[in-house]
Structure formats: C-alpha cells, structure tokens
Amino acid sequence: MGQQEGVATSLADTVREGIGAALAQVDADLARRYPGDPGTRQPVHTVYVPGDVFAADTLRSWGDQALAALDEHAPDAGALAAVLGIPDALAADVHDRVRAKLTREPVEDLRIDFEDGYGSRPDAEEDEAAARAAALVAAAYRGGTAAPYMGIRMKCMEAAVRDRGIRTLDIFLTGLMEAGGLPDGLVLTLPKVTYAEQVTAMVRLLEAFEKARGLEGGRIGFEIQIETTQSILGADGRATVARMIEAAEGRATSLHYGTFDYSASCGVSAAHQSLDHPAADHAKAVMQVAAAGTGVRLSDGSTNVLPVGPTARVHDAWRLHHGLVRRSLARAYYQGWDMHPAHLPTRYAAVYAFYREGLEQAAARLTAYVAKAGGDVMDEPATAKALSGYLLRGLDCGAVDTAEVARLTGLTRADLDALAGRPAATT
Numbered sequence: 001m002g003q004q005e006g007v008a009t010s011l012a013d014t015v016r017e018g019i020g021a022a023l024a025q026v027d028a029d030l031a032r033r034y035p036g037d038p039g040t041r042q043p044v045h046t047v048y049v050p051g052d053v054f055a056a057d058t059l060r061s062w063g064d065q066a067l068a069a070l071d072e073h074a075p076d077a078g079a080l081a082a083v084l085g086i087p088d089a090l091a092a093d094v095h096d097r098v099r100a101k102l103t104r105e106p107v108e109d110l111r112i113d114f115e116d117g118y119g120s121r122p123d124a125e126e127d128e129a130a131a132r133a134a135a136l137v138a139a140a141y142r143g144g145t146a147a148p149y150m151g152i153r154m155k156c157m158e159a160a161v162r163d164r165g166i167r168t169l170d171i172f173l174t175g176l177m178e179a180g181g182l183p184d185g186l187v188l189t190l191p192k193v194t195y196a197e198q199v200t201a202m203v204r205l206l207e208a209f210e211k212a213r214g215l216e217g218g219r220i221g222f223e224i225q226i227e228t229t230q231s232i233l234g235a236d237g238r239a240t241v242a243r244m245i246e247a248a249e250g251r252a253t254s255l256h257y258g259t260f261d262y263s264a265s266c267g268v269s270a271a272h273q274s275l276d277h278p279a280a281d282h283a284k285a286v287m288q289v290a291a292a293g294t295g296v297r298l299s300d301g302s303t304n305v306l307p308v309g310p311t312a313r314v315h316d317a318w319r320l321h322h323g324l325v326r327r328s329l330a331r332a333y334y335q336g337w338d339m340h341p342a343h344l345p346t347r348y349a350a351v352y353a354f355y356r357e358g359l360e361q362a363a364a365r366l367t368a369y370v371a372k373a374g375g376d377v378m379d380e381p382a383t384a385k386a387l388s389g390y391l392l393r394g395l396d397c398g399a400v401d402t403a404e405v406a407r408l409t410g411l412t413r414a415d416l417d418a419l420a421g422r423p424a425a426t427t
Contacts, residue, residue: 033246034293037389039422041396042297043108043149044351045338046256050117051129051152056136059147063106065341069307070099073314074345083315084322084346086353093356098348101398106344108397109149109335112137114168115156115191116261123164130168134175141183151187153225157198166205173220177213187253188222192261194230196240199247206251221251223299227258229265232283242290252296255287256337259301275301275324275336284333300328302337307346318346325350334393348397355394362387363408366419370411388419 049058074080080098081091112133114126121129133152140146152172155165169188176182190202206220224244226232234240245252262283263273274280284300291298303324307317321343328336329350338347366387388411394400395413402413409415417423 035295036293037420037422038295039417041148042254042393043335044397045107045336045347046109046111046299047107047338048111048113048117048153051112051114051126051133052118052121054112054133054136056139059107059110059140059145062341062344063102066102066106066344067099069314069342070102070345073307073311073318080345080349083318084349084353085319086349087357090353090356094349094352097352097398098345101348102344105147105398106341107147109187110147110151111187111189112150112152114165115153117153120161123167126164126168127171130171131175134172135179137183138176138179141185142180146183146185149185149187150183151185151189153189153191156190156192157201158192158194169205170209173209174213182215182219186220188220189225189256190222191225191258192227193224193244194228194240195234196243196247199224199244199252200249203247203249203251218250221253222248223254223256224248224252225256225258226283226287227261227265229262232286239286239290241287245290245294245296252294254297254299254335255291256299257284257287257301257333259337260304262301273304275303276327284331288332297335298333299335299337300333302339303343304339306340307342308340314342317342322346322350326354329354351397352399355390355397355399358390359394359400359404360408362390363405366391366411367409370409370419385420388416392416392420392422 047062055061070080074083074095077091077095080086080095081088086094114130118126118129130152137146137150140150152169154169154172155161157165173182176186190199193199202222206222207217209215210217210219224231224241226241231240231244234243241255245255257275257280259275259280260273263277263279264270266279268277268279280301284298287298303321305317305320307314307321325336325347328334336347338344366384369384369387391400391405391409392413395402395405395416405416406412411419
C-alpha cells in the first residue's frame, strides 16, 4: 500500500506505468488517426463547371445570374420568405445577407470539371483546356478575384481513363507551378473511387509531383468522391470508405457524396434519385461515422432540378433545394454541390437561416457552459464543442458577425476555436 499527500492507495506505481506502456501504441494510433478538426474554413458548397466552359468571369457571372434570379422571382424579403417558409423575424436579415453574399463572394468553392461534366475529348483538346484552367486559376488568385477554394475534378483511376486523368492533373498542377506556385485554396477531386488502392495510387502520384517540383511532402491534398457502392461496402463486407481515409495517408481533405452515380449504382430509378433517398442516407451515415474525428470533412451531393423557367417552376425548384439543404445541415452535412447559378439564392438562404435561427440559443448555452452557470440545459464538453463549432461555421460563411457573437457570448474567435478543439483559425 502506498500513501501520497495523506491519501491511501493500493497499487504500486509499476502497475500504472505498465498500463501506460501497454497502451502507448494505442495512444499514438488514436492521435494519428483522429487528429480532430483541421481548423480551416469549410465552404458551404461546391460549384462545378466543365473545363471548356470555365472562363475568367465565371465566378462573377454566376453571382450576377443568381442576383438576377433573386430579383425576378423573389425581389424582396417577404417574397423570399413566402416561397421558402423563412420566419418573418429572420426574413429581412436573411434576404439582405444573401444579396450581399451574391455580390461579394457568390461562390465559395469552384471545381473545374474534366470528368462527367466534360466527357471524352481528343487529347490535344483536353491538354489545352487543362493548361488554360491553370492559367485562369493562377490569374484569379493573383488578381484577388478567386473563390476561397478552386481546383479541378480529374478523371478517375479506372483503367479506361486513368492515363488521361493523370495527364490532365499533371498539366494543371504544372501550369500553376509555372505561374508562381500552388495557391493555398487549391482543391483536387478524385471521382468514382471503388478500391482503397486507387486512393493509394493518387497519393503516390502526388508524391511524385511534389518530388519533381521540389515541394514539401504532403503539400497537396485531395477530396474523395463517394459515388460507387464499392466505396461504401467492399466485397469482404468491410466499410471501404474507412480504408480509403487510411489509404490517403493524411492527404484526404473531404468525402463528397455523388448523388446520381451512387443512386444509379444501387439501381434507384432516375425519378427517385435524390439526396433524401434511403440509399443516400445509408451511404452518408457510413461516410459520417468513418470520417468522424479524422479531420476529413463531409459534403453532400446535389439536386438536378434546376430553378429555371416561369416563376412558379422556379419557386418549386427553390423549395425543393432549400428543403434538401436544410435537411443536410440538420444531419451535419455542412457542404453540398450546386449545379446552377439560380441554386445560389436558396443555398445561402437555407444556410443563413439555419445559423441565425439558432444563434441566440447556442450563444446562451455556450455562455452558461463557460461560466458554469447552469440553466435549463446541462451541457457537457462535447456539446460545448458542437456549440462553438456551430458559431464558427456561421461566422465563416457570413451568416453571423463577429461583433454579435462577441456581444452574445463575451467570447473571441480564439476562444471559440479553443472550445471547438480547433487549432488557431486559418482561412
């Protein structure tokens, strides 16, 4: 028996030390596999345009088209609220913020597509388009007109298109390097992944590029697009997506659900392919559990119902899109894909209403937790982490302002980062 500072114990120090030694490898494995949130801004959406369509004015054009759709089909706060069911108390603020966002930063994440949206072209044509994309992205970053995140979706690692995808990626990255280097907001998307070995192949490819160009190892990350049944459940009955995260060797930045390819691979008929189909919910639940704690973000897919045509038809498409975005947000899918400029008003309306409607309650609960003041809800550290994460996401996308969060909570951005378990804030 031992005794320290007047408290009696029965176990020798060697017992504790032995347990620590036995679990040392587990401790290291937990730290490696589950580093937590990377602390960077996550975009609320990804917009993708074909490689031959992308132009220097694409971002501004999307914003202008989105504003035109808003002015034509919901010219004021009351009209937008009536279409989408936004509470009257939030209507004016949401409408104003949506207009400001479409004017200032209409697209948060742009993917120049060389896969399905581009198709199969002669090699010389795709070579030229990839080089042109690199030049335009580099110019946008130099000129301050870039989206926070920009990059390409290459063709996949399947045998029929593998060499073409590798060449396009090489041309694009080389073009960026020749134009001054890789931008901080660079994002690459690897589609139609079926086996973890394809992810490993992408890692080896990026390693080779980094070595060839004298870049720091691990500089280039990539997204994994989950749009095949094999990416969710392998032939051996194991959750393949978890193996893919491991195979990425720390380079995977996010998992993106591919609505239509995945639905089709499950045999879902075209009329019922949607983000809220049970097959989609199952896939996304597996993705969510596999990614939890790893620092790999999640993105939902898209709707192919476009808000075009007469106002009644636009309103129907808007209600559908708004409802799907709201549903994703409630299920902790904070990002999705948008296919048309007229999707942007409802993307931001849904996102802004989501964060503004819960602002005061989240702030009050977090304030009570920090002050240990109690209240009508007893929150634990994990919930405080979620509350601060909620406020940080609202800040990042422009739904809420730093001043009002500080007024409601008395907390700084650094305080919120610490409570959320994030490293110091970066963009």
